[in-house]
Amino acid sequence: MTVEWNHTDINAPIGVFDSGVGGLTVAREIMRQIPNEKIIYFGDTARVPYGSKSRETVTRFSKQIVRFLSTFQVKTIVVACNTASAYALDELERESDIPMIGVVKPGAKAASEVTRNGRIGVIATEATIGSKIYNQYITELNKDVTIYGKACPLFVPLVEEGLWEDPVTDEIAQRYLSELIDLDIDTLILGCTHYPLIRSTLGRIMGEKVTLVNPAYETARELKEMLGERGLLNDHAPALGENQYQFYVSDTADKFKNFANSIIKYGILSAKTIHIEEY
């Protein structure tokens, strides 16, 4: 499928996608930092999670989503999922002329600027850690840095169960983070979009001397910069009655709406279900 258009319409929406609800933490930052923009969000709730799956599968799923978002004539696509950014972004960029931005590179950049002792920890899904993508980006920016990755597969289910402040989450976080503490890191990248939701637990365990880097925030900042450079930043809010934020999912919308409303305070009026495998 080829969709042709020029990505020069400042009124065009921004496409944002994730394996499910986690990317809403990125969408939330975009809403905060560039509040005039329209957003089309897609969460692949029928096939979530991505973080334990293979490069082939995550890339195949992500390509379908890019084809879906293309139908909205989006002016840019934000890959608001670390695993999809790690595994698929390069191939997505080769297949489409829509400008794209992932969450990994902005997070890597911020961490490489923040660290003072050159010891950076990354916590993420098995897939993201296995890809060593954070290592690659950070080392490109700063050769004198050492990166320590740790997969934390139980954080996503714990967050999705709402155990954001809970002794069990504390105990699991202690186990995952103890080796990073022993390694004397001074910077920790929250390399999965769910992790900012347990930021206070992570911060408490790591201690005050460790800076937590939230790629969601950095991505929204970089997105704003990129749109600004291209003259694509929307300078006025959508007209009254225009639907600024639209949400699509691959499973039914009810559960998504509940979780989404706990993250985004703008009110998610509706979410529509589509069959993503048809794209």
Place this chain on the structure above:
Amino acid sequence: MTVEWNHTDINAPIGVFDSGVGGLTVAREIMRQIPNEKIIYFGDTARVPYGSKSRETVTRFSKQIVRFLSTFQVKTIVVACNTASAYALDELERESDIPMIGVVKPGAKAASEVTRNGRIGVIATEATIGSKIYNQYITELNKDVTIYGKACPLFVPLVEEGLWEDPVTDEIAQRYLSELIDLDIDTLILGCTHYPLIRSTLGRIMGEKVTLVNPAYETARELKEMLGERGLLNDHAPALGENQYQFYVSDTADKFKNFANSIIKYGILSAKTIHIEEY
């Protein structure tokens, strides 16, 4: 797609499917109880889990899998996933003439026979509990029984992380099970195929007076009976060199093989990846 054949070939394989690896606990029981049978196992590892997804999505996925298994001319299909049995079995049976057996009915039957005080607990995924399917089957068999359902969404990730014997699994199990203990149940159905793997934790917490019902075991027993009644029980083992057990998955095979080999001791020689959404 219509595939026509008579389901009367005793040498035909049995199709077994699950959302991922959990159904291997059912396949294992079939291997033990009717060791002459050939099995085609499909695990939907690209789209796992099912237990937090909707009836529509689980049914759509299950239909694709039945179409895939049909291509092997299977003599019967075992829906080795509680969520798929709860949500999709009725519709699958309407669409196919292959005899099918789910894991819910055999588990319900065993529990209704085992209980003495008429108080049965069911632990399962959100989807299975929400469907109230165990209640429906058990009440059909025995009107004097009360069923108490409890969704335990963290058990699957804990099992898949290998925390079968762990203080965190103990703590989470205590929380999930405490109300069932207070309700004085004497029978507990392990209503998700992963749960038999933490059977000893569950048994310890529930205490000696509570009987744990494993639907995997009951399903293999019922399958043997059903095949016997139809004259379809294979009376001799497959020829040397014949591939008795074949495994298919929708994501890459490596991770599946590792987990599978921790459950099944027969040695999983190979697993093949297929694109299930094309069926």
